[in-house]
Amino acid sequence: MYTENDYLMWLSCIINLGVDKRNQLLDYFGSAEDIWKSDRDEISKVINVKENVLHTIIRTKTNELMEKRLSLLREKNIQFVGVSDILYPDKLRVIHQPPVGIYVIGSIPDFTFPSVAIVGTRKCSVYGKDIAYLFARELSQNNVIIVSGMAEGIDSAAHRGALAEDNVTVAVFGNGVDICYPAFNKELKEKIIQNGCVISEYPPGMAPKPYHFPARNRIISGLSDAAVIIEGSEKSGSLITANHALEQGRDVFAVPGDITQKRSDGPNKLLKQGAYVLTQTSDILEVLRIEPEQNNKINSKNNKNITQALATDEKLLYDCMGENPISVDELFIKTQMELNNLQCVLTMLEIKGFIQKVSGQRYMKV
Amino acid sequence: MLSKIISGALTGIDGYVVETEVDISQGLPCFEIVGLPDSAVKESKDRVRTSIKNSGFNFPVKRITVNLAPANTRKEGPSFDLPIAIGILTCIEEINNQNVKGVFFTGELSLDGGVKPVSGVLPLIYGAFKSGIKKCIVPIDNAEEAALVKGMEVIGVRSLNEVVEYFNGKINIDATTVNYDKLFSEDNNFYEADFADVKGQDNVKRALEIAAAGLHNILIIGPPGAGKTMMAKRLPSILPDLTFEESMEITKIYSVSGFLKNKNALVKRRPFRAPHHTISNSAMVGGGRIPKPGEVSLSHNGVLFLDELPEFNRNVLEELRQPLEDRQVTISRINGTMTFPANLMVAASMNPCPCGYYGYSEKCSCSQSKVDKYLGKISGPLLDRLDIQVEASAVNYDDFNVSIKAENSSTIKKRVVAAHKIQKERYKNENIYFNSALSAAQIEKYCKLGKAEKEIIKSAFERLNLSARAYHKILKISRTIADLSGSENIGVSHIAEAIQLRNLDRKFLK
Known part of the structure; x- marks a missing residue:
């Protein structure tokens, strides 16, 4: 009555069970559903874990708990994607010790993109x-x-x-x-x-x-x-x-x-x-x-087009700036503009989106 | 035999007349002072008795009762020594009762009969003058301060004997006078610190000029060694000279606080107070059992400089909010409620993060949460009162070698004075004097924007991450910048420059 995804979710919830042990179990039984259906002795044959972990595995195999967890996921808008799910990113599946499932909020992007x-x-x-x-x-x-x-x-x-x-x-x-x-x-x-x-x-x-x-x-x-x-x-x-x-x-x-x-x-x-x-x-x-x-590309913005759109003052100032931040003091010395005018032109350039202010009263080209 | 001597006491920084009534009658010898005296006043019994004896008079072995009327206000300090002694001497007819009529006395006695200075003389004498008293006897060290009250005949005395001889016509003491013109004309250039000494940091200097022109509170952010303190210290040198009225207000406060020495009877330079960041609440806003002015009042008509703003106790900074808003501070204590003036300008400085180099040097590796916590020490409402927030850049070695001559303070001052004049004229029908005090409604009225200006402020908000509270501040600062440039309307360039002065709104410290 539960899907394989649900059983994997159960598997991922068992505390103190390492990801290697989880994968060992999955390898042996083939699916999480089969782990759920197996008994204590069989599990203890496959993995060597402490008594209390075994106990947890057996104890948590209840429909009640499962329902509770599933409704919690629905309530919080969380999606569980098991390793066998088609949505599970292939890139992740092939690594050593992949997680048996991932909890997701949002939508998993298409990982065929780089x-x-x-x-x-x-x-x-x-x-x-x-x-x-x-x-x-x-x-x-x-x-x-x-x-x-x-x-x-x-x-x-x-x-x-x-x-x-x-x-x-x-x-x-x-x-x-x-x-x-x-x-x-x-x-x-x-x-x-x-x-x-x-x-x-x-x-x-x-x-x-x-x-x-x-x-x-x-x-x-x-x-x-x-x-x-x-x-x-x-x-x-x-x-x-x-x-x-x-x-x-x-x-x-x-x-x-x-x-x-x-x-x-x-x-x-x-x-x-x-x-x-x-x-x-x-x-x-x-x-x-x-x-x-x-x-x-940001850097391929056509310089010529930019400078054509600027007034003389703005062009002068823009040309003084580089990719590295430059302080307003240095600009003041470089351009020899009036300070109030300089500040004004800086704001204009910022509003037009050509330059960016960074901390320390410094400016750089966008 | 009864005598009445006029003296005075203080509430806050205002003096009022206290009648010192002395009665000597038959009975068991005793000496009582009534009229809510504090312990310093009670102790004056012993000083008075000894100094009368040591001045060569006989202390009457009778029942002496002294009443300080009005009897329902608390009297403090040793300034009643002299009036009580004169009262007793008048009773035993060492001095003619008629001679001391209408004469105001204040002063502390020493055991050898000398007269020592007291604090708060200026407000005391001023209070007496307002109630119609024309002549006063004060300690010689307070004479010049007292003489600042125009129309008051001030006699400075050194000892009790001198007073008795003066009233008995044996010696003549010239009244102390003060030449106001001379006081104000002499060494007007008393600010040793000048903006000409500051190399580089032109944007901060410009921000300080704007701050001074509109009396905007200013916050300077920058790494250690950028010269934040150095520049803030020069702020008084570009503020307009004190008027006589302003000067008197400051002198009163300093007089009450006991900060005046005879040499500078009148406070002529604008106060620059830089309290340490460990300062307590009551030291900042004023307080004590009998309230005394705090730093906010001591910087009245001047500058309160808060170095390393985030290091201040948060409570202390929050206490500043009300005085900054009301331009005065009201302190309620068991002994009464007092109001001190606090029309001040706050200049504050801070580092951008605990280590001081965030955004300035690769040295800094303060985590974001650390930086946030540091900046968070200054509450939003307080930050709201710091109109201008400017960043100082780190100083390079090259900056010391630039050949550009920096402007000196007096040149900047001329522009600031001109801007103040414009504001005074514009707000003559309002109850404010400066752009920084504009209310929201007044901003609507006095900071009208044209179409182009509205456009730029709108796009600035959209593009530059400005917070909503910045809007009115930018308009106020633009108004000041427009005043500095002498233009009647706020232009696009004024707004654009003002935007550069609101750094903390811009969140790039995030």
Whole structure:
């Protein structure tokens, strides 16, 4: 009376049962339904687990509990996709120890499109955040799905970059999908759900635990054709993602960083080991054999057209700016304009969308 | 035998006349003071007795009763020493009763009969003058301060003996006078700090100029060492010179607080107060058993500088909201409710994050939650009162070497003064003086926008992530910028510049 999906959901809810044991059971019995129908002795023959885990397996095999869980999922608008489901991403199915099922809020995108994971440390620099955003945006213009973990710092910036282009983005959680962690990303989570989905292998209500995140990272890399590591120390979660990606046969890109900073150790180490050097979006596109969408690219905006639309003052100021932020003081010295006029022209350029203000009273070309 | 001597006491920063009645009658020797004296007043018994004795007079061995009328207000401090002593000496006919009639006395006595200065002389004398008193005896160290009250004959004295001899016609003491013109003309350029010393940071300087022109409160955000404090310290140097009335108001407050020395009887420079961030509530807004002015009142007609704004105790910052709105602060204590003026301009500075380098240097790795928490220490309503929020950029070595000559304070001041004049003229029928005080209704009236201006403000809101509360602020600042440039209407360029001065609305610290 239940579907295979439902039985897989039951399997995924058993606490203290490792993902390897779950997959062992699935391999032996062939389907989750058969595990449900088997008895204690048979299960204990297949996997070597403690008595209390066995007890949990047997105890939770009740229709009552199943109904309760299913109605909870319906209530919270969560979809469970088992490993045998047609919606389950193929990319994820082929990895070592795939989750027996994933909980999803939103709609699972078509993973036949290329997908790239952009990850990095939470304690990132503003520069790291900026480039994560930029890469995510440019990849999005080429219809690449952006996968990340919605942690603060690099992850959030990557999601934001994708959202800025109204592109599909996927966040993988180390907790139940109904919980927003970190809590201040509530708004971001809603936006991700509108444009893509949030995914977790943990049942709803599961709180984030430190050991969830390394396991979560294998799903991030598993859903992606390539992983981009922006910043992270030598022992950070980003490196775990990179290692998973390598094991799963996915390409690893690292952005070279300042060698004096601890947060650059991770990517620099990966580069030493032979990861692809990432300095521009086309580096990824080439490796993934994606034809760049010429007309959409940010950098290919026709300079001539822009400058024609500007007044003399605006043109003068615009020409002084580059891709790197420049402070208003420097602009003042460079252009020798009156300060009040300068400020006014800056606002105009901002409103027209040609330049962007960043922290520290600095401006850069969009 | 009864004598009545005029003296005074303070409520808040206003003085009122207190009649010191001394009665000496037959009976067991005793010395009583009634009329709600505090302990310093009660102790004056001993000072008075000893100093009369040590001045060479006989202290009467009789029943002495002193009443401080009105008897229902609390009297504090040692300023009744002199009037009580004079009262006793008049009773025993060392001084002729007729001579001290209509003369105001104040002063503390020392045991050797010397007269020591007291605080709050200016408001005391001013209060006495308003009730029709024309002559006063004050400690010599307070004489110049007292002489600021025009029309009052001020006699500065050194000792009790001097007073007695003066009234008995044995010596003559010239009345102390103050030459107002000289007071105001001499060394007008007393601000050592000048904007010419500040290299670079032109956008912050411009923001400070706008802030000064419209008396907008300003918040400067920047990394350590950007010169935030240095620039804020120079703010008084571009504010217009004090008028005599403003100067008197400040002097009264300083007099009550006991901050005046004889050398600078009149406070001539605009106050610049920079309290440390560990300051308590009552030190900030005023308080104490008998309320005394706090920092907000001490910066009346001047600048209150709050360095490292998020480090301040949150309660202290919240207390600032009411004085900033009402331009005065009312303190209620058991001994009465007092109102002190607090027409001040707030300049505050802060770092963008706990380490100070967020967005400025690769040194910073403060997490988003840390940055949010740091910025969150300043509540929305308080932030709302800081009209201008400007970012200072980090200073490079090159900035010290630029050959561009920085403008000096007096040049900037001229423009600010002109803008103040325009505002005074425009708001002559309103109860406000500056753009910063415009209410929502007044903004409608005085900040009319043309079609192009409306268009730009609309697109700015759509494109630039501005929050709703920014709207009125931008209009007010635009009004000030227009006044600075001498134009009657707010133009597109004024609005565009004002938008650059609302950084915290823009959320790019996120």
